[in-house]
Amino acid sequence: MKIGIVCYPTFGGSGVVATELGKALADKGHQVHFITYSQPARLDFFSENLFYHEVSVSQYPLFDFPPYELALASKLVDVVRFEKLDVLHVHYAIPHASAAYMAKQILATYGIRIPVITTLHGTDITLVGRDVTYKPVVTFSINQSDGVTSVSEYLKQATLDHFAITNEIKVIQNFIDLNRFSLKPKDHFKKAIAPHDERILVHTSNFRKVKRAGDVIRVFKEVSSKIPSKLLMVGDGQDRVNCEQLCRELGIAENVRFLGKQEAVEEILSVSDLFIMPSDSESFGLAALEAMACKVPVISSNTGGLPELNIEGVTGFLSNVGDVADMAKNAIYILEDEQRLETFKENALKRAKEFDLSLVLPVYEAYYKEVIERTKAIV
Numbered sequence: 001m002k003i004g005i006v007c008y009p010t011f012g013g014s015g016v017v018a019t020e021l022g023k024a025l026a027d028k029g030h031q032v033h034f035i036t037y038s039q040p041a042r043l044d045f046f047s048e049n050l051f052y053h054e055v056s057v058s059q060y061p062l063f064d065f066p067p068y069e070l071a072l073a074s075k076l077v078d079v080v081r082f083e084k085l086d087v088l089h090v091h092y093a094i095p096h097a098s099a100a101y102m103a104k105q106i107l108a109t110y111g112i113r114i115p116v117i118t119t120l121h122g123t124d125i126t127l128v129g130r131d132v133t134y135k136p137v138v139t140f141s142i143n144q145s146d147g148v149t150s151v152s153e154y155l156k157q158a159t160l161d162h163f164a165i166t167n168e169i170k171v172i173q174n175f176i177d178l179n180r181f182s183l184k185p186k187d188h189f190k191k192a193i194a195p196h197d198e199r200i201l202v203h204t205s206n207f208r209k210v211k212r213a214g215d216v217i218r219v220f221k222e223v224s225s226k227i228p229s230k231l232l233m234v235g236d237g238q239d240r241v242n243c244e245q246l247c248r249e250l251g252i253a254e255n256v257r258f259l260g261k262q263e264a265v266e267e268i269l270s271v272s273d274l275f276i277m278p279s280d281s282e283s284f285g286l287a288a289l290e291a292m293a294c295k296v297p298v299i300s301s302n303t304g305g306l307p308e309l310n311i312e313g314v315t316g317f318l319s320n321v322g323d324v325a326d327m328a329k330n331a332i333y334i335l336e337d338e339q340r341l342e343t344f345k346e347n348a349l350k351r352a353k354e355f356d357l358s359l360v361l362p363v364y365e366a367y368y369k370e371v372i373e374r375t376k377a378i379v
Contacts, residue, residue, distance in 0.1 A: 001025075001030045001031070001086045001087065001365075001368060001369075001372075002030070002031045002033070002083060002084060002085045002086045002087075003022070003025060003030055003031070003032050003033070003085065003086065003087055003088075003089060003368065004033045004035055004076070004079060004080065004083075004085045004087070004088040004089065005018055005019075005021070005022045005032060005033065005034050005035070005089050005090075005091070006018075006034075006035050006036060006072070006076070006088065006089070006090040006091065006096045006099070006100065007019065007034070007036055007040060007090075007091040007092065007096070008036065008091075008092060009036045009037065009038045009039060009040040009041060009043075010041060013121060013122065013174070013283075013284070013286040013287070014091045014092045014119075014121035014122070015040055015041065015042070015091070016041075016042055016286065017091065017119075017121070017151070017174055017175075017286065018040070018089075018091040018119075019034070019040040019041070019042035019043050020042060020175070020177060020357070021175075021361075021364060022034060022043075022050070023042075023043070023050070024177070024357055024361050025049075025361070025364075025365075026047055026049035026050045027047070027049075028361065028365070029049065030049060030365075031049050031051070031083075032049060032050055032051065033051040033052075033053060033079055033083055033085065034050070034051065034052045034053065035053045035055060035072070035075055035076060035079055036054075036055060037054065037055045037056075037057070037068065038054065039052055039054075041263075044263070051083070053075060053078075053079050055068070055071050055072050055075045056071065057071045058071070068095065069095040069098060069099045069102075070099075070102075072095070072096070072099040072103075073099040073100075073102040073103045073106070074103075076088065076099065076100060076103035077103045077106050077107055080103065080107055080112065080114050081107070081110060081112065085114060086114075086115075086368075086372055087114070087115050087116075087117060087368050087371065087372055088100050088103075088104075088114055088115070088116045088117070089116075089117045089119065089368075090116060090117070090118050090119070091119045091121060092119075092120075092121050093118060093120060093125065093138050093141060093142060094134055094137075094138060096118070097116070097118040097138070097141035097142060097145060098137050098138075098140075098141040100116045100118070100141075100145075101116065101140075101141055101144050101145075104116055113375060113376075113378075115146040115147065115371045115372055115374075115375040116144075116145050116146050116147075117145060117146060117147035117148070117149065117367070117368070117371055118141065118142060118145040118147070118148050118149070119148075119149045119150070119151070119172075120142075120148065120149070120150045120151070120155055120156075120159055120169070120283075121151055121155075121283060121284075122151070122155060122281070122282070122283030122284070122304075125138075125155060125158055125159050125162070125163075125283075135163070138163065139163045139164055139165065142159070142163065142165055142167055143164075143165060143166050143167050145167060146371050146374070146375055147170070147367060147370075147371040148165075148167050148168065148169045148170065149169070149170045149171070149172045149367070150169050150170070150171050150172075151171075151172070151173055151174045151283055151284045151305070152171065152173060152174075152283055152284045152304070152305030152308055153171055153305070153308060154283065154304050154305040154308065155283040155284070155304070155305060156169045156171050158283075170367060172360065172363050172364060172367070173284065173308070173355060173360070174284045174286050174289060174355065174360075175355050175356065175357045175359070175360035175361070176289050176290060176293045176352055176355050176356060176357060177357045178293055178352070178353065178356050178357070180266055181266045181269070181290050181293035181294055181352075182266070182293060182294060183270050183294050183295050183349075184266060184267050184270040184294075185270075186267055186270045186271050187271075189267065189271050190271035193230055193232070193257070193271060194230050194271075196228065197228075198228040198229050198230050198255075199223075199227055199228065199229040199230070199273045199274065199335045200229070200230050200231075200232060200271055200272045200273050200274075201216075201219075201220055201223065201229055201230070201231045201232070201272065201273065201274045201275075201276055201331070202231070202232045202233075202234065202268060202269065202272040202274070202275055202276070202291070202296070203216040203231070203232070203233050203234065203235075203275070203276045203277070204234040204235050204265055204268075204275075204287045204290075204291075205234075205235045205237070205277075205279075205287065206235055206236070206237045207235055207236060207237025207238060207239040207240045207243070208237055208238060208239065209238070209239055209280075210279060210280045210281055211237075211239070211277075211278075211279050211280075212278045212279055212280055212301075212321070212322070213233070213239050213240070213243050214239065214242060214243055214246055215278040215322065215324055215327070216231070216233070216243075216276045216278060217231075217243055217246045217247055217250065217252070217256070218246075218250075218324045218328075219276055219278070219299070219324055219327045219328045219331060220252065220255075220256065220276075221250045221252055222324070222325070222328030222331075222332075223328055223331045223332055223335065224252060224255055226332050226336070227332060227335050227336060229255065229335070230255050230256075230257070231252075231255060231256045231257070232256075232257050232259060232268060232272065233256060233257065233258045233259065234259045234260075234261075234262050234265060234268055235260070235261060235262075236260050236261050240258065243258070244258060265290065266290070266293075266294055269290060269291050269294035269296055270294050272291070272294070272296050273296065273335060273341060273345075274296065274297055274298075274299060274331055274334060274335060275287075275288060275291035275292075275296045275297070275298045275299070275316075276298075276299050276300075276327070276331070277298060277299070277300040277301065277306070278299075278300065278301050278319075278321070278322075278324075278327060279300070279301055279303065279304075279306075279321075280301070280303065280321055281303050281304050282300075282301075282303060282304040282305060282306050283304055283305050284304075284305040284306075284308070284309065285298075285300065285304075285305060285306045285309050285310065288300060288306070288309060288310060289309060289352060289355055291348070292309075292310075292315060292348040292349065292351055292352040293349065293352035293353075294349075295345040295346070295348055295349045296345065296348060297315055297316040297334055297341075297344035297345060297347070297348045298310045298315060298316035298348065299316055299317055299319070299327050299330055299331050299334075300316065300317075300318055300319075301318065301319060301320065301321045302318035302319060302320060302321075303321055306318065309351075309355075311347075311351060314344075314347050314351070315344065315347050315348045315351045316330075316334070316344065316348070317330035317333075317334075
């Protein structure tokens with residue numbers, strides 16, 4: 001198949017999933033065309049089956065805001081026509097699904113029928129999509145898609161609850177490449193971070209307020225008062241400065257390292273003992289899955305799709321949003337006993353294997369074929 005993939009090229013979950021999916025499809029022999037405004041962060045190599053098409057936006061002075069959606073629609077028309085794509089797979093509803101719909105209508109004037117699959121990832125539904133400014137467009141774009149997928153049962157239900165959706169939504173959960181995300185031999189790095197064999201806690205995110213990174217700091221404060229520990233904060237964003245200041249106020253700054261954005265996050269996870277995810281909302285929890293694949297148990301909130309991933313008392317623990325005391329208690333319970341910690345680590349890896357890319361990729365391939373055939377059958 002010739003597949004067009006539209007995504008945000010950033011470190012966010014939707015961009016990561018879209019890029020890793022495209023790379024895997026290319027490895028299977030499909031021709032994959034990424035269409036976005038810059039090279040995706042995880043698109044770190046090219047093969048004979050991978051192509052990248054940059055969307056450039058006119059800087060004409062009439063526009064206060066560059067019309068990216070129009071530029072994307074035009075680029076989609078161009079790529080579909082001249083690369084003869086079989087299907088478009090757009091990740092994140094805004095503005096990709098609506099741009100794809102516009103491109104589809106333009107292509108119809110050329111006698112080309114291109115099926116569009118929209119994958120819903122999270123805040124495109126739970127936050128941005130509910131804004132009255134965007135809600136009618138999001139609803140229309142989802143209903144006009146030829147196929148719709150969601151990364152969790154929670155997100156599917158949230159979509160049905162808050163939008164007038166008439167289309168069927170197929171749940172295809174996020175996945176993990178276990179060849180990349182696995183325990184790496186990084187003992188020298190671990191010794192540098194924790195020279196006295198302290199426990200290492202880790203958090204990775206884009207440091208938006210919804211991630212509640214400040215709660216990670218507060219949990220660590222409680223844990224480190226009972227168990228010698230270090231904390232690694234991976235990522236960057238608007239809340240990072242506040243977190244750094246909070247570390248100073250709590251007197252724990254010397255035991256916390258802010259590492260910024262990291263490409264090889266699996267190497268950091270490989271030296272970690274516990275992953276903290278106290279988010280207000282997570283449609284799935286891809287960062288937690290990446291940690292589990294590296295044998296790191298998870299302390300998380302019980303919101304969104306996280307209970308579908310993190311099994312209470314087995315791979316970690318779930319607490320109410322904002323319940324720092326409970327999260328700290330559960331973290332201490334896991335970390336205070338070596339054998340108990342090892343059991344949780346083994347359970348985390350076992351659970352992660354259920355989301356192996358090799359199991360999920362055929363589901364996407366079958367869905368592509370189903371949607372393509374269904375579109376061809378429409379007279």
